Structure formats: C-alpha cells, structure tokens
Amino acid sequence: xxxxxxxxxxxxxxxxxxxxxxxxxxxxxxxxxxxxxxxxxxxxxxxxxxxxxxxxxxxxxxxxxxxxxxxxxxxxxxxxxxxxxxxxxxxxxxxxxxxxxxxxxxxxxxxxxxxxxxxxxxxxxxxxxxxxxxxxxxxxxxxxxxxxxxxxxxxxxxxxxxxxxxxxxxxxxxxxxxxxxxxxxxxxxxxxxxxxxxxxxxxxxxxxxxxxxxxxxxxxxxxxxxxxxxxxxxxxxxxxxxxxxxxxxxxxxxxxxxxxxxxxxxxxxxxxxxxxxx
Amino acid sequence: xxxxxxxxxxxxxxxxxxxxxxxxxxxxxxxxxxxxxxxxxxxxxxxxxxxxxxxxxxxxxxxxxxxxxxxxxxxxxxxxxxxxxxxxxxxxxxxxxxxxxxxxxxxxxxxxxxxxxxxxxxxxxxxxxxxxxxxxxxxxxxxxxxxxxxxxxxxxxxxxxxxxxxxxxxxxxxxxxxxxxxxxxxxxxxxxxxxxxxxxxxxxxxxxxxxxxxxxxxxxxxxxxxxxxxxxxxxxxxxxxxxxxxxxxxxxxxxxxxxxxxxxxxxxxxxxxxxxxxxxxxxxxxxxxxxxxxxxxxxxxxxxxxxxxxxxxxxxxxxxxxxxx
Numbered sequence: 293x294x295x296x297x298x299x300x301x302x303x304x305x306x307x308x309x310x311x312x313x314x315x316x317x318x319x320x321x322x323x324x325x326x327x328x329x330x331x332x333x334x335x336x337x338x339x340x341x342x343x344x345x346x347x348x349x350x351x352x353x354x355x356x357x358x359x360x361x362x363x364x365x366x367x368x369x370x371x372x373x374x375x376x377x378x379x380x381x382x383x384x385x386x387x388x389x390x391x392x393x394x395x396x397x398x399x400x401x402x403x404x405x406x407x408x409x410x411x412x413x414x415x416x417x418x419x420x421x422x423x424x425x426x427x428x429x430x431x432x433x434x435x436x437x438x439x440x441x442x443x444x445x446x447x448x449x450x451x452x453x454x455x456x457x458x459x460x461x462x463x464x465x466x467x468x469x470x471x472x473x474x475x476x477x478x479x480x481x482x483x484x485x486x487x488x489x490x491x492x493x494x495x496x497x498x499x500x501x502x503x504x505x506x507x508x509x510x511x512x513x514x515x516x517x518x519x520x521x522x523x524x525x526x527x528x529x530x531x532x533x534x535x536x537x538x539x540x541x542x543x544x545x546x547x548x549x550x551x552x553x554x555x556x557x558x559x560x561x562x563x564x565x566x567x568x569x570x
Numbered sequence: 571x572x573x574x575x576x577x578x579x580x581x582x583x584x585x586x587x588x589x590x591x592x593x594x595x596x597x598x599x600x601x602x603x604x605x606x607x608x609x610x611x612x613x614x615x616x617x618x619x620x621x622x623x624x625x626x627x628x629x630x631x632x633x634x635x636x637x638x639x640x641x642x643x644x645x646x647x648x649x650x651x652x653x654x655x656x657x658x659x660x661x662x663x664x665x666x667x668x669x670x671x672x673x674x675x676x677x678x679x680x681x682x683x684x685x686x687x688x689x690x691x692x693x694x695x696x697x698x699x700x701x702x703x704x705x706x707x708x709x710x711x712x713x714x715x716x717x718x719x720x721x722x723x724x725x726x727x728x729x730x731x732x733x734x735x736x737x738x739x740x741x742x743x744x745x746x747x748x749x750x751x752x753x754x755x756x757x758x759x760x761x762x763x764x765x766x767x768x769x770x771x772x773x774x775x776x777x778x779x780x781x782x783x784x785x786x787x788x789x790x791x792x793x794x795x796x797x798x799x800x801x802x803x804x805x806x807x808x809x810x811x812x813x814x815x816x817x818x819x820x821x822x823x824x825x826x827x828x829x830x831x832x833x834x835x836x837x838x839x840x841x842x843x844x845x846x847x848x849x850x851x852x853x854x855x856x857x858x859x860x861x862x863x864x865x866x867x868x869x870x871x872x873x874x875x876x877x878x879x880x881x882x883x884x885x886x887x888x889x890x891x892x893x894x895x
Contacts, residue, residue, distance in 0.1 A: 410591050414871045417833025418851070422867050425855055426603040498716070505718050506837050510855060524721055528841075535728040542721035550716035 302562035309558020315551035323372050326365030334363040334518040342534050351540055354526050360537065364544055367520040370513075371548065374435050375501040381439035382500075383493040386446025391477050391485075393447070394454025405451065408444045416441035420503060424512045431514045434507055438500045449492055453485035487563035494559055498552040505545050520545050574886075581879050585872065592871050593647050596864040597640055603860065652868060653861040662865035665850065670873065672742060673846030675758075676839065677831055679766035684773035685824060689813070691774070692781020692820075697808045699786065707778060714775035719834050723768035723841035730764060737764055740843035765842040769834055773827065777820055784816035791815075818889055825881035829874045 304310060332338065335358060343353040351360040393404040411419075423437035457463060458481065466476045505521030507513060513522050520541040527537030634642075646653070652662040695704045731739035738744075738761050749757065788794065789812060797807045832847075839848025847866055854862040 410588065413588060413829065413874055414592065414595075414867070415829040415832040415874060417830075417836060418867050418870050421836070421851060421855070422599060422863050425858070425863055426599050426860065502718055506720060509718075509720050509837065510840065510852060512855070521718075524718075524724070528724060531724055531728060532732050535725075535732070538721065538724050539728075542718060542725070545718050545721065546713070546716050549718075550712060553712065553716055 299562050303558050306558040306561045308554045309561070312551040312554025312558065315547060316555055319368055319548050319551065320372065322365055323368035326368065327362070330362055330365055332359050332362040334358060334366045336362075342530060342537070344536070352536065354523070354537055355530055355534075356526075360523070360540060363518045363523050364520070364541060366518050367523060367541065367544075368548075370431070370517050370519040371501045371504060371545070374431065374438065374504045375497040375552075378435045378438035378442060378500040378504075379493050379496040381435070382442035382496060383446050383489065385439070386443040387450050387482075387489065389443070390447040390450025390452075391454055391482065394451035395458055395473070395477055395481070397455070397458075401451070404447070408447045411441070411444045412448075417503065417506065420507060421510065421512065424507060429507075429512045429514055431517065434504060434513065437507075438503050441503075442496055442500065446489060446492060446496075450485060450489060453488065454481055457481045457484055490563060491556055491560045495553060495556040498549045498556070501545065501549055501552070574883075578879075578883075581882070585875055588875055589647070589868070589872060590644070592868050593644060594640075596868060597643050600860065600864060601636070652865040655859055655862045655865075657857045657859045658862070662862050663869075665862060666847065666865050666869045669845065669847045669850045670869070671846075672844060673832070673835055673839070673848065674873075676762070676765055676769060676835055676844055676846060677828075679762055680770035680831065680835070681773065681824060683766055684770040684777055685820070687770075687774045688777025689781050689817070689820065691778040692816075693785060693808055693813050695778060695782040696785030696789065696812075696816075697804065704782075707782075711775040711779055714771055717772075719768060719772060720837040720841050722771065723764070723838055726764050726768055727841070739764070742845050765838050765844050768841070769831065769838045772834070773824075773831070776827075777824070780820050780823055781816060784819045785812055788812045788816045818885070821881065821884065821888060825878050828877045828881075829871075832870055832874060 303313075337356050338359055339348070339353045341353055341355050345352045351364065354360055354363070389404050389408065393401040393408075420437040420441050423440060424433050427433040427436075454477075463476060463480060466480050471480075504513075504519065505524070508519045508521030509525045509528075511522075511525065513519050523541040524538045527534065527539075527541070531538060650663060652666070654660075655662050655665060658665060691707055695707045698704050727739045730737040740761075742761050743754065743757050744761075785808070794807060794812060797811050802811070835844075835846065836848035836851050838844070839846050840852045843849065847870060851863065851866055853859075854866065
C-alpha cells in the first residue's frame, strides 16, 4: 500500500502523464459503457450516407450510412483489447526468452539472441501482414501477429537486465543457499528487472494500436468487428468530398496513442526515478 | 585483401543464414496456411475436380514428404527462384525486383529529409535547451509519435492536393506526356514530396530527440569547455564542434530503423499509389497471392540487411577512427 502511494506521488509529479491518464481512462470508459449508452449497431445502415455531423448523428454517417460515433465506440474496444493483449503476450514471451538467455548465457544465450536479432531484422510490419493474410484476419490472428513481431525488443531489454543482475551478491547468496534456478529467476531477479520492462510494454500498447490500425486500413481486420483503421479506410474512398470521415477516427487514434505514450513516460519517471531524463 | 574488402565479404556471407532463416520461416508459414498452392490454383480457375487438384499437387511436388519439399524449396531459392505468382502469371522475383527502385527512392528521400531536418532541429533544441524552441519541438514530437502515418498522408492529400491544389495526390509521375529527362525528374520530384514527407515526419521527430540528447551529452565534454575558453561563438561551437561528434549515435539508429521505415513505406505507398513494394503488397493482399507476399517478405528482409551494410560503411566516412575489419 505504501509502495503504491509513493508510486502515485512520483507519477503525479509528471503533469502530462496525469493528463494522459485522464484521457486514457476516458477512452477506456467509452469502450466499456459507450456502446451501452449509444446502442446502435456500427454495421447498421441507419441514415442517408455521407452526412455531416448533426444533432441526430453526432459525428455524421459514412459512405454506407452507418453511424460513425457507434463505429468509434465499438472500435475503441477492438483497439484497446488488441493493443493490451498483444503487448501482454509479447511481454510474457520476451521475458521468457530474455530471462533464460541472460541468466544462463553461453550457447543458450547465443541461439536465443540469434533468433531475436533475426526477428529484429525482418521488417516487422511486412511479417505481421503475411501472418494475418495467411491465417485469415480475425481478432485472434491480428493480436497474435502483432505480438509475434513485438517481443524481440522486450527480450533484448530483459536479457540486458538479467546479465547485469546475475552475478550480484544477492543472486550468489541465493545460489549458495541452494535455491533452484527457476526460483532465482522468477522470485529474485525478475522483480528487480521489471520496472523498465513495464515502461516498455506500456509503450508497446501504443505501437500495437498503431499497427492494428495500419493492418485494418489495408483490409486486414476481423470482418465481424469495426475498427478505427477500417473506418479510415472506408472514409478514404470519399476523401475528396468528405475528409472528416477519415479525419475523425484518425484523431481518435492519435489522442489515444498520445495518452498511452504520456502515461508510459510517467511510469518511467515513477518507476525509474534514478534515470530522470534531462 | 584490403581490410574493407574482407569486411564486406564477411558481412555478405552473413546474409546467407539470414536468407536461409527467412526461407525456413516462409516454408513454415506456407505449410501452416489453410490449403496449399494446388488448392489456390484450383480455386482461382473456378473450382476443379479432386483428380485435377491431386494432379496439380503432384506437379508442384506437394505430394512428397515435408523434408523433401523443404530441400527442393531451398534448392530453388539458391537458383534465385522465389516461386511463381499464379495470379499475375509471372515469376515472383521479377515482380518484386521491378518494384524495388521506387521503394528505395521513397525511402532514401524520406531518410534524407528526416536526417537533415532532425539534425538541424536537434542542434537548435540542444542549443536552446529548456527554451521555447525546445519546448515546442518536444510537444510536436509527442504528437508526431502518436500519428498514424497513413492517416497523416491522407490529411496531407486533403490539404495540399484537394484544398490548395499545389501537389499531386498520387502516382509517381504524370502519365502520357512526353518530356525531357530534366522535366521528368522534376515531375517525379513533385510526386515525391508528399509521400516522402509522410514517411519521413516520424523520423524527423525521432532524430530531433536523439540529436538533442546526443548534443547535450557532447556539451558536457572537455573539448567544448576548451572551445568556450578560446572565445568561440556558441553558434560555431554548436554547429561545428559539437554537431560532428553528436552525429554518430543518430546514424546508428537510422540504420537500425531501416526495417521500420520499409514497413511504414508499405502503408504510405498504398495511400499515394506509389508503384513500389508497398503497392505490390496491397495488390497481393487483394488477390490472396501468397507466393508473392512471401517473396516480398524475403526480398525486403534482404534489402534491410544490405542497407544496414551500407550504413556501416558510411560510419567509416563519418568517423575515420572506425576501421572495418
């Protein structure tokens, strides 16, 4: 409890991060209760197509007469779920690879880092496209593809942390006490290595949301759910006459991603107080 | 053999495992995919009998055991055979190769803009550390980081092509007009402005931040104090003495980001109808052309490795202390 309080005090010092957190909570609230308060199916054609924002359709309608606001609210669910789950999966996998490579070193480290470097070399967006295209677009494949291209940076970071920690006195003491490797990795080193990882994986949520929007803009999104990138793709067809149709979901992405980035920086200040940037 | 040549040879040899690994990945993806090449061809010819599909499968060698297929696959790769696009009726390598120059042009333009602008702004921000320029640049960078590139492209089209009507909104050149090479170059240049700006802006922000941090680091070194003691102007110290030494980390990162830039150019090319790899990806997606997609993945990875090699060689020019062995 005390730790949380200290954490919040440090986090609060970064004004921009607090503002980002407020915006992010708003987006999360919109994703959870928005579709309840505004119960319109985002795929329903409910009005004349390509309408400007009005009292009846707060953000207007798209080329097929679908309510744009309903699309945004449902799209928020997709973006947040894909972003958060992809980041969690990538972090878990990166932790596993990085911890094993850093802790054991030697041949294991060599092989694992070769793999990591290999995945860092391939243009990640192209790989994500190929994975989604091959396994057919759905929430699961899109999330897995983003996770599959995001884990290497976590793995590298974790490996560095583990190498820095593995020969410290407290780890040697654990070994001398006869503690198992698994226990040392999970209970002793991991908590010490975690703060920078939390920062990186929170920023990864932002990147994942951007990647998801790019994929769905290319038509690689789950056909059963609406997403922000898909909305921009739809609006693009009438860009010359109805620019706001692509502008609105784009601004939504921008604000959400910006908020997450600000929160990430706040987390960095709060979790790694010694690494304060100039 | 001269050290540089030996370095080059070794680096080029390092390409081999990378290519083999991507080939293995491609092979795995291809076999994890629901349906195989025979099904796709059968489907694209409007449905076929089971016997015909089986015949196709045999003609592609798909009826052999997996390890044999893999050996065949690698063997074909070694003879630069990346497969056949059944949809475009052309070898994959040919389709991909003819798109590379346009993508490289776009990437080089974007990186050049980004490096030039990023360094300049970074130097300015560092020299006015905590001043208003520094503040504004930080805020702009935050916004740029959060902007989806393809959306930025669309908005630039709305502003510069639709509203102001000063720049073309798509394509690489004006079609069906005869012009001399100079006019043609200027025409391509005009078409290049919006796509390269769209692709480059993110990296302008990134390099500005990096250059700023790197400059602030250099400003703490002794030789800067010496320069100040000599009575040199702050402008000269910043732009001449510090900037040269702050450059290297920025170039390093530019090299690391090549894959990222290539990924971004896929979306940007789609937005602007730029006839490079990105458009090819888009077309391949529309037509479900898997062999073509996998070929693009392979070739673009090789491009990334080669560009990284070029960046490494550039180090030697920037910093004579670095010798390639």
